[in-house]
Amino acid sequence: MYGIYDRNRKLIAAFIAIVFVFVVGQLTVSNFLNLNQVMITVKLASFIALFSLCQMIVMAAGGAGLDLSVGYTATMTAIFTATVMNGKNENLWLAVVLALGIGIAVGLANGLLSTYLKLPSLVVTLAMSQILQGIINVYTAGALITGKPSPVLQILAAKSTGAFPNIIFLLISVAFVVMIVLYRTKWGAMLFGVGENETAAYLSGINTKRVRTIAFVLSGTVASFIGLLLLGNMGVAFKDMGSDYVLPSIAAAVVGGVSLQGGDGNYIGVILGAILLQALLNLLVALGWGDAGKWLGFGIVLFVLLIAYVSDRRKR
């Protein structure tokens, strides 16, 4: 019974909203809708969208999962790998191994604590981000943050090919892989199955705890690799470089149609959600209403968006 419109209702709504924001921007602020401006928006949104991937995987696994530790995981990776790479391409593999190690370790700790000990992931990942922040503080109290990203990373994260920032191509390939893994593999079906109905998944022989733990490990690993990209984009590592992305990443995932109840999620929608929120923020800044207008507008639009297509009204 579902037509193509019904299946992609959320995607179409997000896309129309993005176009609407840009049109309003063009009408009210001069020079809002030129290619450069759009590309800057998309580039900033790309980092949010990558962080949202972490949230989407954890949210899709159900159990009201959220990962608040992604920001400091990325920051920690950036700080440690900057020293390891020291601006040389031949040290990149070492940085990748280190990033993988940090990501898996953090994700495994989050996953084991929240699935096997049944602790709420909101509090576990919050405490984890405090612990990571503490490790970073201890490290930076004893040593200066030194080193630079390898040139390959800088090309990947900061440079552009023509008008298009390279990070967009990376995001598109990530999206491609994610869509295949989630929708065309057994593991993807298991992930959504556990999120949709844990009992049913358990009774059909799925090790639900393991699937959820793997979701957290994936989230940590992705966050850790984003740390490499952030480092490549900024050129230097600093103490709070990742923490500003955490809340936007959750907002983008939710606006992109991922349900906090689990069992749902379309990464294309999440990317559109990230672009929408970033475009909206740019517009509100460009309008020049100051901080008050910026956050008030952001909050109201977010609220209205949620009412429009996230709320699942009880059929009464």
Place this chain on the structure above:
Amino acid sequence: MEPKRNRTKTLRWSGLVGLATRPEYSSAIILIVMVTVAAILQKNFFRGPSLVLTIDAFGPLILLTMGQAVVMVTGLLDLSAGAALSLYTCILTYVMKTGQPETGVYALLITFVVAAVVGIINGIGAGYLRISPVVVTFATSFIWLGISLFLRPTPGGQSVNWFNAFYDFRNVDGMPPLLQSVSSFLPPVLILVLVGCLFWYALSRTRTGRHLRAVGGNEESAYRSGINTARVQITAYVANSLFVFLAALFFVGQNQSGDARFGSPFTLQTIAAAVVGGIALTGGRGSVYFAIVGALIINLVNKIIFFANIPYAYGTLVAGAIVIIAIGGSQLYATYGNRALARGRVQR
């Protein structure tokens, strides 16, 4: 007669065992251990003046955590509590004018109404519009932040003198000296906490109050048994707003100013504190009074880190680790307690 007496005895004993198998019990043990450690580290911990200072520092988080606990027992969550706290301080200091005592009354009334509206908006979003409570309060937190920044772009503002009564009676001009001296052993924030406790006691004795826990335990069956779940959820958010309002009164009394951004760090602390106090994020379980224990533990962590001369850099590391240990400990405790019950070693 004999069997009956036996049964009462078992019942009384089982009440104690029942308490000992609840997660709150291990939180209470952690609290006692931490108070002991704090008292050893800070020699004058139990002396009057330093105890008053401690209570002043701990009071606000206790109030905020109790509010969060009411919401969590109902199966909801409030991520906008910190932003709402900032908003109330901004409104209070926006309305009040130094030297015009009557403006304080207006400020109180206006902020009280705003607090109710804040609760109602959150409640409508979660209750009637069926948006996930985490998400709806996340969105409204930006709205509160925006309004706060609109009223008070930079920290500051004015306050009337009698607002000092919410912080320290001795700073209030024209108060009888006898009453002023009360503040040296009974800090006003403790009175605010008592007001909060009384409010919750009164609410939990009403029909709606009992419905809070029913909705938190199982929303679907609560709805099917004829409870207006959306209205109950609105009640929970409004109750939380009133606790946040009490905390805002304390902060304006203490600082005599408003700040649009200072409240946000409290939000996640209140959730962590409530969980440490044994309140389940899934709703329906936990005691709002025990939220006080959770808030005390979270506060004591910072105090102990300070007095144990742990280097500042280690502060957040230790704080995060203690939160995990505290909630992990109570969870393990409850699990093993329940397993022991199930095996029949301990009889309830």
